[in-house]
Amino acid sequence: MSDKKKTSPVFKISAAVLLVTYCALCVFLYYKFMGWTEGAVYESDLPAHISLAVDDGLIYSLISFIIIGLSKAGTLELLPILLGLFAALSVFFTAELLIEVSDKKIDSNIAILLALLLNIVMPCYIRGLSDGRYMGMHASSIWHNSTYLMMKWMGLWTILVYLRIEKDIAGKLTTKSYLFFTCILTLTTAAKPNFFLAVTPAMLIFLIIDLITKRAPFGKLVFFATSVVPSFAVMVLQNNALFRAGAGGNGIMIAPGKAMSAHTGYLLVVSFLSIAFPLMMLLLHIKEIFKNRYLLFAWLCAGTGYMEYFLFSEKGSRNMDANFSWGYAFTIILIFGIALIMWINDLKSFKTCKSIVKKVYLAGCGTVLAYHTWCGLLFFVRLCMGVSYMMWG
Numbered sequence: 222m223s224d225k226k227k228t229s230p231v232f233k234i235s236a237a238v239l240l241v242t243y244c245a246l247c248v249f250l251y252y253k254f255m256g257w258t259e260g261a262v263y264e265s266d267l268p269a270h271i272s273l274a275v276d277d278g279l280i281y282s283l284i285s286f287i288i289i290g291l292s293k294a295g296t297l298e299l300l301p302i303l304l305g306l307f308a309a310l311s312v313f314f315t316a317e318l319l320i321e322v323s324d325k326k327i328d329s330n331i332a333i334l335l336a337l338l339l340n341i342v343m344p345c346y347i348r349g350l351s352d353g354r355y356m357g358m359h360a361s362s363i364w365h366n367s368t369y370l371m372m373k374w375m376g377l378w379t380i381l382v383y384l385r386i387e388k389d390i391a392g393k394l395t396t397k398s399y400l401f402f403t404c405i406l407t408l409t410t411a412a413k414p415n416f417f418l419a420v421t422p423a424m425l426i427f428l429i430i431d432l433i434t435k436r437a438p439f440g441k442l443v444f445f446a447t448s449v450v451p452s453f454a455v456m457v458l459q460n461n462a463l464f465r466a467g468a469g470g471n472g473i474m475i476a477p478g479k480a481m482s483a484h485t486g487y488l489l490v491v492s493f494l495s496i497a498f499p500l501m502m503l504l505l506h507i508k509e510i511f512k513n514r515y516l517l518f519a520w521l522c523a524g525t526g527y528m529e530y531f532l533f534s535e536k537g538s539r540n541m542d543a544n545f546s547w548g549y550a551f552t553i554i555l556i557f558g559i560a561l562i563m564w565i566n567d568l569k570s571f572k573t574c575k576s577i578v579k580k581v582y583l584a585g586c587g588t589v590l591a592y593h594t595w596c597g598l599l600f601f602v603r604l605c606m607g608v609s610y611m612m613w614g
Contacts, residue, residue: 236333240312243337247308250364250605251301261609265365271297281462282368283412307370312336314377315554321384322515323562339557341597344495345589350487354600354612357484359495359530359546361553362597365610369547372413376551379409380420384515386445387427391437394445403448410452414459417452418529419548423521424449427514476534480543492527496553498590499523502560505567505582516563519555526552557593564590 254265274285275292291297315336320327327335344358351357363369382402386393410417425446432442482488493500503510503520510517526549533545567583574580604610 232328232330232334236330236337239337240309240333243312243340244305244309246601246605247364248301248305251304253607254365255298255301261611262607264609264611267300267365267367270367271300279462281459282371283408284367284371288367304367304370307374308340308364310374311370311377312340314374314381315339315558318377318381318384318555318558319562321381322559323565327562327565335561338594339554339561341601342498342557342590342593343597343600344491345497345592346596347494350485350494351491352484352611352613354596356611356613358491359527359549359553361550361557362600363550363610364601364604366547368413369550372409372416372547373551373554375405375409375412376416376420377554379405379416380555383424384518387514387518390431390445391441394437394441399445399448403451406448407451407455410455411459413547414456415526415545415548416551417449417456418545419526419552420522421449421452422525423518426521427518472536474534474536475532477532480534480545481531483543496523496556498564498586498593499553499556499560501582501586501589502563503556505579505586506563513559516559519552519559523549523552523556526550561590 250263251267253263254267255271257263257265257268270284271288271292273279274288280286280289287303288297288300291300291303312333313336316329316332319332319335319339320329339361341362343354343360343362346354346358355363361373363373379402382398382405386398386402406417428442428446431437432439478488485491503516506513506516510520530543530545530549535542535544564583564586571580571583600612603612
């Protein structure tokens with residue numbers, strides 16, 4: 222990690238202690254999840270994912286191969302530790318993204334603390350608007366789904382690699398960087414195809430912009446575009462596995478709002494409350510959206526993910542499982558990240574700012590971020606205490 226400025230030992234110790242504590246709690250949580258059989262105590266998708274891989278032989282994600290490998294080796298009890306490592310990697314790559322987006326102006330220890338916050342934040346919950354703190358809301362901080370846990374850290378890494386190439390596509394797009402990006406994009410898609418569906422449309426838009434503005438030679442841009450081909454092939458194979466006879470799904474249908482509104486009667490309100498802080502910061506910096514490529518990319522990803530979740534649903538027994546939500550869930554951490562960096566930058570000029578309205582607005586943004594964080598901490602603590610991730614009411 223970049224470390225431009227030295228920070229006090231307090232930040233270093235705090236970052237280390239909080240990261241270790243968080244990861245230890247995650248490992249504890251995943252052990253509890255793995256032992257779940259029925260009821261609402263430590264309810265999780267993990268036992269189902271293990272059963273699908275080991276008992277049914279349904280392989281549609283990278284985590285399926287890992288589960289089968291651990292099972293055959295008789296070391297399946299190591300899976301919670303691996304998932305805890307995934308949680309740590311999500312924090313690490315979130316911190317790296319923050320450093321990248323801030324143009325390396327954030328110290329690595331502070332970045333870890335901010336990354337922990339971003340991996341905890343949950344929707345601003347108001348009782349009565351949705352069926353629960355998670356059900357009916359939209360969140361990036363998800364602990365109960367093993368395929369998402371794997372996709373999250375790999376997706377953050379993929380985005381980091383992409384942004385570093387895209388920043389200077391004419392100079393940094395080499396054969397080596399192309400092959401590395403292609404591999405990691407393919408593996409992330411293999412972890413969960415929702416990543417590909419939510420993120421690559423934004424990459425395509427950026428590629429078209431680069432073609433129009435001639436940021437790089439035409440041939441080089443076309444060459445870069447082919448990096449998605451292996452990922453697309455993987456997604457087709459996953460689709461065949463998920464929708465084969467007996468797998469529980471009978472295809473995809475266009476059903477606007479069906480899955481998204483299954484647990485709320487206030488779709489627009491909960492959509493806002495789920496990302497209130499990023500939306501408030503976007504409104505403040507809306508004029509910069511076509512100048513700040515990080516801001517534009519993050520919101521293109523989020524917009525694509527949201528529309529896919531809103532428009533599509535599965536047929537068959539999984540029609541209300543909201544499996545198109547995972548891509549949008551991932552993109553939420555991207556818009557929270559860029560919003561956090563912009564808020565911190567705005568605070569640097571807070572004292573010299575002559576606009577009272579802007580000062581009050583920034584304070585309001587901070588208050589909303591604090592409530593996002595409080596809701597996340599409360600959610601995570603309750604998870605560790607055994608409360609179902611559905612957290613009804």
